[in-house]
Every structure is written in C-alpha cells, then in structure tokens.
Amino acid sequence: MADALNQHNQVRLTANPLQRVGAFALAALARVSHPDQLTTDAFEAAVDNMTRHLLITADVAKAADPGGFWLGASYMLWPNSKINPTARGKQSPDQRRGLIGEWRALPEPAAWPDAPCAYCERPACKWFGKVDIPLGASVEHRNTTAPGHEGTPLCYPCVASLWAFPYGASLTGGRAAAIHSWDDAFLAPVTRLAVKRTLANAQAPAVKTKAQPTWYARELAVLEAVRSYDQRIHAGVELIVLSNSNKEQLLRVQEMEQPIAQWLRSTTTRSDRRSGYRVLVAAQASKSVSGEAFLARRAFEDPAAIMHRTTAYLLGRVSAGGVVPAEVSGLAPLTYSYCIEVLNMDEKDVARIKDLAARLGALLGQDSRPGPFGGFMRANAKGGDLYGWFRTQSVQWLLKTRPAGMPRTLLPVEDYRLLFDDERAWSHRRLLVFAVMEALVEAGWQPKGSAEELEDVSDAAASFADEEAN
Ligand SMILES: [Zn+2]
Incomplete structure (x- = not known):
C-alpha cells in the first residue's frame, strides 16, 4: 500500500x-x-x-x-x-x-x-x-x-x-507567460530561473508602475534564454501566454523553431558569429522597438525578415553615407550561416553565390566611379532588369574587364538558375547583394565621384532598402 x-x-x-x-x-x-x-x-x-x-x-x-x-x-x-x-x-x-x-x-x-x-x-x-x-x-x-x-x-x-505552473511563468501584465520546450534539458534551467524570479516577486513589495511596457518583452525573454543556454538545443521553444481570468480567457502559443533557436545560441557560443551580432541587432530596430526585441519577435514570426532587415539596414547605410559600411565583413559569418542553418539554403548554392559575388566585386570594383555599383543596385530593385544587366556586363567581362585568373563566363548556367529560375530566386538575389557588398569591402573599394553620381547610388540603394524593409 x-x-x-x-x-x-x-x-x-x-x-x-x-x-x-x-x-x-x-x-x-x-x-x-x-x-x-x-x-x-x-x-x-x-x-x-x-x-x-x-x-x-x-x-x-x-x-x-x-x-x-x-x-x-x-x-x-x-x-x-x-x-x-x-x-x-x-x-x-x-x-x-x-x-x-x-x-x-x-x-x-x-x-x-x-x-x-x-x-x-x-x-x-x-x-x-x-x-x-x-x-x-x-x-x-x-x-x-x-x-x-x-x-x-x-x-x-x-x-x-x-x-505549480505559475511559479514557472512570468506573471506580469495580467497574464502568465511561460517558456516550454520538449527538450527537457533546456526546460529544466529555464523553469528554475522563472521559479526563482516568481518567488522573488512574491516577496517584493507590490509596485504600481505606469512605465511604458517594453515591446515584445516576453519574446525577448525567450531570446535571452536560448542565447544564454550552455548546451545544444534539441527542440523548438514555445512561448505560452495565457489568462484564466473571468475578464479575459486567453491562450496564445508561439513557437521559435529549433534551427533558429540553435542558431541564436551560436551567436554567443561561436566567436566568429559573436562580433557581428551587435550589428544584426542594430539592423532590426525600429523607432519604437529595440533591435533585440524585434529580433526576438521575428525569430518567432518571420525568420526570413531578419535577413531582409539586415540587408535593408546596410543599404540604408550606403544610401546615407555613399560608402559601403565596413560592418558588412563582421556580418558575413552570421549571414551565410543563417541562410544555410535557418533558411535552409543549400550550402553549395550559397558557395556559388559567393563565387559569383567575387566576380561581380572584381567587375564593379575596377571602377572607382559609383555608377556601375548603382546600376547593379537598381537592377536588383523591384522593376529592375537584373537579367538585362547581366547580359550587358557579361559582354564587358568577356571582352575587357576580366581580371587574370577569373573564369570567362560571368554568369554560368547554374548561377542563372539560382537567380532567375528557382523558387528561392528572390532570396538568392538578396544574398547576392549582400555578398557583393562584402566583396567590395574586402577589396577596399569606395565610390569616388561627383556629388550627383554619389546621390544616384544613394537613391538606388534607398529604393532597394525601402523595399526590403517592407
Ligand atoms: Zn496524472
């Protein structure tokens, strides 16, 4: 018995x-x-x-x-x-x-x-x-x-x-918010921390704050939990927000999928990804929402938007200063790993796009005038004729501007397919824009020209940046 x-x-x-x-x-x-x-x-x-x-x-x-x-x-x-x-x-x-x-x-x-x-x-x-x-x-x-x-x-x-559930949750704003995962090893320390906080809050004198609530504070707490976890994350991470009150019956479950949770964790554990994280965060910010809170939000809602925002941010910098920002280099390990590990792009495809970007960097970087770079940006923007641009440049490349040691073909068939005949063509083109900026920064290229010419580049970058931000 x-x-x-x-x-x-x-x-x-x-x-x-x-x-x-x-x-x-x-x-x-x-x-x-x-x-x-x-x-x-x-x-x-x-x-x-x-x-x-x-x-x-x-x-x-x-x-x-x-x-x-x-x-x-x-x-x-x-x-x-x-x-x-x-x-x-x-x-x-x-x-x-x-x-x-x-x-x-x-x-x-x-x-x-x-x-x-x-x-x-x-x-x-x-x-x-x-x-x-x-x-x-x-x-x-x-x-x-x-x-x-x-x-x-x-x-x-x-x-x-x-x-006991409320002890493992954050009880603020009239709701209980808990982090859950089917990965028990992750759930254990996350819940332990929540319990510690709840017990401390229960002891603390009740405070009535009229402070502006932080945007996406609950999503941000999940981001902090995954980034500070010291092991590999084996399952997605759910944010459960609920209220059982008579006034409001609410249950909302959002999931941060395992690949992005694990990737976010790698931004603290891997030194090559750590340095670019600050820029990635800055790129996500809006007027009212901090970069890290928006990063957290997008990690749940729309992982692809994180990369779009980053490209838009860099193009915004090009458009504001007329130069390609040096931060591109620090972002490179983050960008390529994100495309492969989170957006599920094929590693070989990413490598092809980087090789193509190296050729384009060589082509555009030969000219210190900003015009050719601006032309490339315009061709990439909505309504631009990227294929037409490649046709013209391919002739140039073959006839005169090709640096020694580079292949005769600017855009091989496989690359053409990635950019124009693939269901992910648009993502590949965005990655190409990033990789070209990286290649130009690596080559130390900065546009020199009349104010008018620089403005032209700025306009092209700005139109692309706006489009990316939407
Ligand atoms: Zn039971």
Missing part, C-alpha cells in the same frame, strides 16, 4: 506543456533538477510550500497589500477559487485559511473517482474544472466522464503540477 501511494505521488512528465512546466517548477521548488528526482517527501514538501504561500494571503485585506502577491495573481490564475471567493471580505483569516487548506489537500482515497487521470492515466483523485485547469491545459472531453460529473479527472501529482 505504501508503495502504491508512493507511486501515486510520483510526478511524471506528460504530453501536456503546462503540466510539464509545472512539474519542473515543482522540482525547482524542491531544489532538485528533474521531476524524476522528486521523492514522495520532497513532492509533498513542495506542495505544502505552495499552500503556505497561499495561506499568507489570509491575513491580507487587498491584493496590493504586502503579502498579497498570490491573491492578486489568483484572479488571473484561479478565478472563483477558495482563495478569492466573493464573500472573502467578510471572512476571518481563520476561515480563509480553512478554505485554502481544503482546496489544496489530497482528497481521501475512498472518495477518489473511478477514473484514470486525463494526463497520465494513473488513478485520478478528483474531478477538476476551470478553477484548477487553466484554459491551455484543458483536454478534450473524454468518454470517461461519468454522468453528473463536470470536469476532468486528474491525479494529485498532475493537478499539483498545474498549481
């Missing part, structure tokens, strides 16, 4: 993300690194610990008072529960303590329903409803629901995991 009970109190990881975050939060509360390491005693101590936190609110009149943290959070997490009943104002602290204790206690085994836990299939201890199961953790209505019963049968470790 003792064994059976022990087994009932073993926290297991299920297929439910909120339960998983909560299970790791319980582990963190018990100061062990994985839910598997929770002994029955440690599990019970962690649950008691959570109950104690709630009991502190019994002596508190209002959520904003010292010690009112969990009362304040309860309206968003557990509306209409025993911590915040309508009659709360008229209850004595003892009555409040009694209700909270009742809510969180393990039901007597004799009263357990004859139903398996909806998450882990061990015997459930009770039927639970919306109070204990936030929106995001609901399961489909199951046939096992007996007549006259409302809700979902859960075992005690699974419902305790749901109670």
Whole structure:
C-alpha cells in the first residue's frame, strides 16, 4: 500500500506543456533538477510550500497589500477559487485559511473517482474544472466522464503540477507567460530561473508602475534564454501566454523553431558569429522597438525578415553615407550561416553565390566611379532588369574587364538558375547583394565621384532598402 501511494505521488512528465512546466517548477521548488528526482517527501514538501504561500494571503485585506502577491495573481490564475471567493471580505483569516487548506489537500482515497487521470492515466483523485485547469491545459472531453460529473479527472501529482505552473511563468501584465520546450534539458534551467524570479516577486513589495511596457518583452525573454543556454538545443521553444481570468480567457502559443533557436545560441557560443551580432541587432530596430526585441519577435514570426532587415539596414547605410559600411565583413559569418542553418539554403548554392559575388566585386570594383555599383543596385530593385544587366556586363567581362585568373563566363548556367529560375530566386538575389557588398569591402573599394553620381547610388540603394524593409 505504501508503495502504491508512493507511486501515486510520483510526478511524471506528460504530453501536456503546462503540466510539464509545472512539474519542473515543482522540482525547482524542491531544489532538485528533474521531476524524476522528486521523492514522495520532497513532492509533498513542495506542495505544502505552495499552500503556505497561499495561506499568507489570509491575513491580507487587498491584493496590493504586502503579502498579497498570490491573491492578486489568483484572479488571473484561479478565478472563483477558495482563495478569492466573493464573500472573502467578510471572512476571518481563520476561515480563509480553512478554505485554502481544503482546496489544496489530497482528497481521501475512498472518495477518489473511478477514473484514470486525463494526463497520465494513473488513478485520478478528483474531478477538476476551470478553477484548477487553466484554459491551455484543458483536454478534450473524454468518454470517461461519468454522468453528473463536470470536469476532468486528474491525479494529485498532475493537478499539483498545474498549481505549480505559475511559479514557472512570468506573471506580469495580467497574464502568465511561460517558456516550454520538449527538450527537457533546456526546460529544466529555464523553469528554475522563472521559479526563482516568481518567488522573488512574491516577496517584493507590490509596485504600481505606469512605465511604458517594453515591446515584445516576453519574446525577448525567450531570446535571452536560448542565447544564454550552455548546451545544444534539441527542440523548438514555445512561448505560452495565457489568462484564466473571468475578464479575459486567453491562450496564445508561439513557437521559435529549433534551427533558429540553435542558431541564436551560436551567436554567443561561436566567436566568429559573436562580433557581428551587435550589428544584426542594430539592423532590426525600429523607432519604437529595440533591435533585440524585434529580433526576438521575428525569430518567432518571420525568420526570413531578419535577413531582409539586415540587408535593408546596410543599404540604408550606403544610401546615407555613399560608402559601403565596413560592418558588412563582421556580418558575413552570421549571414551565410543563417541562410544555410535557418533558411535552409543549400550550402553549395550559397558557395556559388559567393563565387559569383567575387566576380561581380572584381567587375564593379575596377571602377572607382559609383555608377556601375548603382546600376547593379537598381537592377536588383523591384522593376529592375537584373537579367538585362547581366547580359550587358557579361559582354564587358568577356571582352575587357576580366581580371587574370577569373573564369570567362560571368554568369554560368547554374548561377542563372539560382537567380532567375528557382523558387528561392528572390532570396538568392538578396544574398547576392549582400555578398557583393562584402566583396567590395574586402577589396577596399569606395565610390569616388561627383556629388550627383554619389546621390544616384544613394537613391538606388534607398529604393532597394525601402523595399526590403517592407
Ligand atoms: Zn496524472
């Protein structure tokens, strides 16, 4: 019997993300690194610990008072529960303590329903409803629901995991935001940090700030989590934002896919990618949103836009200063690895585009006038005739401007296919523009010409930059 009970109190990881975050939060509360390491005693101590936190609110009149943290959070997490009943104002602290204790206690085994836990299939201890199961953790209505019963049968470790979920989340702005991944090794430290922060916030005096909220702060927290993680990331990273409150029922799940999460991590672990990161971030910024917050946002929403923004930023610099910015070189390792590892371009194709860019760099760099470079930019912009431009330049290349040692053909058939006859042609052309800028910087080329000629280049770059930014 003792064994059976022990087994009932073993926290297991299920297929439910909120339960998983909560299970790791319980582990963190018990100061062990994985839910598997929770002994029955440690599990019970962690649950008691959570109950104690709630009991502190019994002596508190209002959520904003010292010690009112969990009362304040309860309206968003557990509306209409025993911590915040309508009659709360008229209850004595003892009555409040009694209700909270009742809510969180393990039901007597004799009263357990004859139903398996909806998450882990061990015997459930009770039927639970919306109070204990936030929106995001609901399961489909199951046939096992007996007549006259409302809700979902859960075992005690699974419902305790749901109670622990808010510890593993950030509770700000009336919402709970948690980071989840199917990579347990990543989820463990991320949840541990969240628990540490939640416990600190619960201790801190309630602050009412009217400060402007930071744009994409939750996405930014995910970016920081993946960049500071010290191992390879093996699964995508989800951002779960929810509210269970009566005023707002919300569940939003966004995923940062594994390749970009792992690539972002490489911008801290690899020295050749670290130096360009600052420029990559600067390139993402807008007037109201910081570069890193926008980078985080795009990593979820539109990874291709990160590269488009970077090219646009560089072209904006060309257009503002009439020179190709030296930062292009530092960005090169980031750009090429991003194309291959995140945008899934073929390594051989990227190498071909770099070789083509070297030829174009040689062709354009022979001339210190800005005109030819401007012509190339214009040909790449929307409505430009890049193919026509190549035709004209190919003749030049063959007849006179080809440097020694370079092939006779400027645009071989394979390269033609990449730029004009491929479903990713547009991405290849953008990469080509980047690679040509890199080749020109490497060659030390800077345009010299009349103000008018330079302005012409600026205009061409600006029109392309605007287009990229859209
Ligand atoms: Zn269960």
